[in-house]
Amino acid sequence: MSRIFKALSDPTRRRVLQLLREHPMSAGELADHFKVSKPAMSAHFAVLREAGLIDSQKHGKSVIYELQMSVLEDALLGFAQGFGWKLQDSKRVNPKPLDREVFNS
Amino acid sequence: MSTQIVYTRPLKTMILGFLGFALAAEALAFAQKMGFIEAPLEKRAMGLIIGAVIIVIGNFLPKTRPLTAPGVNPPGPAAAAERFAGWTLFVVGIAYIALFAFAPLDQARKISSILGIGAMIYVAASWGWMLRGALLGGQEESPADRQRAAKKRKLIVLLLFAFFYTLATECVVFLLHNRSQIEKVSWWMFLGFGLLYAALTVVLNRNRCAH
Numbered sequence: 357m358s359r360i361f362k363a364l365s366d367p368t369r370r371r372v373l374q375l376l377r378e379h380p381m382s383a384g385e386l387a388d389h390f391k392v393s394k395p396a397m398s399a400h401f402a403v404l405r406e407a408g409l410i411d412s413q414k415h416g417k418s419v420i421y422e423l424q425m426s427v428l429e430d431a432l433l434g435f436a437q438g439f440g441w442k443l444q445d446s447k448r449v450n451p452k453p454l455d456r457e458v459f460n461s
Numbered sequence: 462m463s464t465q466i467v468y469t470r471p472l473k474t475m476i477l478g479f480l481g482f483a484l485a486a487e488a489l490a491f492a493q494k495m496g497f498i499e500a501p502l503e504k505r506a507m508g509l510i511i512g513a514v515i516i517v518i519g520n521f522l523p524k525t526r527p528l529t530a531p532g533v534n535p536p537g538p539a540a541a542a543e544r545f546a547g548w549t550l551f552v553v554g555i556a557y558i559a560l561f562a563f564a565p566l567d568q569a570r571k572i573s574s575i576l577g578i579g580a581m582i583y584v585a586a587s588w589g590w591m592l593r594g595a596l597l598g599g600q601e602e603s604p605a606d607r608q609r610a611a612k613k614r615k616l617i618v619l620l621l622f623a624f625f626y627t628l629a630t631e632c633v634v635f636l637l638h639n640r641s642q643i644e645k646v647s648w649w650m651f652l653g654f655g656l657l658y659a660a661l662t663v664v665l666n667r668n669r670c671a672h
Contacts, residue, residue: 377540378537379535379536379537379540380536408524411526413606422526422529422536422540423540424523424524424526425523425524426520426521426523426524426547427519427520427522427523427544427547427548427551428520429524430523430544430547430548
């Protein structure tokens with residue numbers, strides 16, 4: 357379950373899921389929609405695949421990704437999109453003020 | 462590896478679910494016969510269980526991707542049809558639970574059977590010709606793809622089976638108003654379908670070994 361939340365907490369990955377909703381796409385085709393580097397994109401794909409949200413199939417040299425989401429996961433994606441979940445960012449931002457407080461006192 | 466695990470999980474869930482369902486039905490009937498619970502309560506509990514089963518099937522339906530058949534069904538519309546069916550069943554399951562939890566029993570039975578038949582026909586209409594493609598299979602090239610397709614076909618057959626069973630039960634509940642008659646007929650149907658289900662599983666497994 358935490359894998360699914362992690363996968364859905366990133367806007368890029370959510371966009372990938374939304375793109376795949378139209379039809380299955382190859383890794384290259386998907387990467388063309390983003391300004392992110394290809395290795396970073398494949399890391400995103402790996403997270404999605406680990407969570408079981410997408411399925412990969414090899415077709416010759418390219419890898420085709422297709423959606424594999426249950427109704428609940430679909431609904432979670434909708435919620436995540438609506439509320440703009442960003443778990444990783446909030447984790448990174450929070451510790452900083454705390455450090456400053458410690459140094460000042 | 463991980464995709465394979467994800468892939469086979471729904472099938473196992475379905476088989477275990479069917480067994481669990483049969484067990485729960487037996488346990489409830491037994492509890493009622495022994496006088497632990499009253500008859501209306503047993504009917505309500507049964508309705509709640511059926512609602513839960515419909516929710517679970519609806520939830521996993523889009524994940525199992527039963528309609529995908531490379532070269533036969535266009536992937537976009539197939540996925541859309543699967544998603545649609547999944548959401549429909551999910552909502553109908555919630556409606557079932559709400560009905561059997563709160564509405565008077567007679568009305569709950571009537572409305573739920575109408576809802577069930579409606580949802581079934583709706584799903585059947587939206588799947589239509591794609592079902593044929595999924596059953597007959599596409600143009601799989603690699604052995605791994607062929608194995609996948611075989612597994613998918615098995616899933617489709619089991620889904621169809623569950624579909625006809627549910628549809629038949631809904632029709633019986635809708636058409637027969639005499640309660641004792643409903644129970645007798647549905648019991649025989651359950652037995653018959655259970656045996657057929659077991660036979661089907663055996664035949665399907667043998668087919669897979671033969672390949």
